[in-house]
Amino acid sequence: MVVSLVAWVLSLTSEPAPGPQLEPVPVEIPPAAAPAPPHIDVHAPGRTADALTEWSIPIADNTRISGQALRAYANAALIAAEAWPACNLHWNTLAGIGWVETRHGTYTGRSFDPARLNAFGIPEPNIVGPALDGTGNFARIDDTDGGALDGDTEFDRAVGPMQFIPESWARYGRDADGDGVPNPQQIDDAALSAANLLCSYGRDLATEDGWRQAILSYNHSDDYVMKVRDAAANYAMLQPAHR
Numbered sequence: 001m002v003v004s005l006v007a008w009v010l011s012l013t014s015e016p017a018p019g020p021q022l023e024p025v026p027v028e029i030p031p032a033a034a035p036a037p038p039h040i041d042v043h044a045p046g047r048t049a050d051a052l053t054e055w056s057i058p059i060a061d062n063t064r065i066s067g068q069a070l071r072a073y074a075n076a077a078l079i080a081a082e083a084w085p086a087c088n089l090h091w092n093t094l095a096g097i098g099w100v101e102t103r104h105g106t107y108t109g110r111s112f113d114p115a116r117l118n119a120f121g122i123p124e125p126n127i128v129g130p131a132l133d134g135t136g137n138f139a140r141i142d143d144t145d146g147g148a149l150d151g152d153t154e155f156d157r158a159v160g161p162m163q164f165i166p167e168s169w170a171r172y173g174r175d176a177d178g179d180g181v182p183n184p185q186q187i188d189d190a191a192l193s194a195a196n197l198l199c200s201y202g203r204d205l206a207t208e209d210g211w212r213q214a215i216l217s218y219n220h221s222d223d224y225v226m227k228v229r230d231a232a233a234n235y236a237m238l239q240p241a242h243r
Contacts, residue, residue: 022242025233029225030211032236034092035059037074042082046178047121049075049188064240065095068117069104069161069187075176076191080199087199088206094191094198096232097218098161099241102127105161105187117161121177121187129158132165141165149184160184162194172197194218 026032040051049071056074060067070091077091098104105123106114109130115123133155134140141156145166150157156165164173164184173182176192183189197217204210215225231241 022239023237025230025237029208029229030205031092031229031233033090034236034238037078037091040078042075042079047188048178049176059238062238063235065104065235066117068121069098070095072121072187072191073098075188076195079176079192080195084199086202086204088204089195089199092232092235093205093211093228094194095235096228096241097194098191099231100224100227101163102161117187122183122185123161126185127160129163131155131157145170160190161187162190164190164193168197169193172200
């Protein structure tokens with residue numbers, strides 16, 4: 001198990017906001033690919049995800065993913081296609097994980113105090129999960145970073161929109177917003193780092209086994225795999241995640 005994620009985010013309800021009747025989603029693994037973003041220069045200076053703004057507007061409206069989060073997922077998928085071409089990672093798989101983990105950088109564990117992604121793609125307030133202290137359904141993971149990422153010098157905590165624990169961030173963290181500093185709270189960086197984790201060990205996410213093993217590497221739970229699959233399948237159909 002590479003990443004131990006916070007069980008409390010999996011207890012969120014999956015009811016959609018009021019709106020049009022949504023279509024049922026296929027149950028195949030891997031889920032279908034969502035419409036691909038246009039090719040952009042992922043080596044350009046600065047925040048390359050911004051080049052996807054025009055493309056993202058109608059898709060964000062249909063899926064109810066914020067434009068910033070959607071562009072981060074698509075940017076990460078484009079980088080992955082170049083860096084790990086055999087991985088076959090699509091942006092809607094990253095979006096499925098982002099929805100289950102933190103509702104795309106908006107869930108803090110406080111129902112009446114949601115986070116917002118600011119202009120730099122960083123949630124305000126920062127997202128930090130509970131201590132992984134071995135109680136309840138939590139794994140016990142003693143502190144690995146001196147509290148540098150999670151503010152806890154006794155136990156590790158999952159941080160940021162994609163809920164990385166410090167040890168895994170040290171291994172997979174990547175910069176994608178052009179500032180030269182991998183930051184687990186920044187949505188572009190977090191999405192690319194999740195892509196790095198999913199594509200590791202030569203996985204091919206175009207296959208059922210490859211996709212399933214990639215998601216299990218994020219959270220070793222069959223229920224988690226189904227939640228991510230359903231969300232990704234909804235996004236492939238350009239509708240909100242609803243189960």
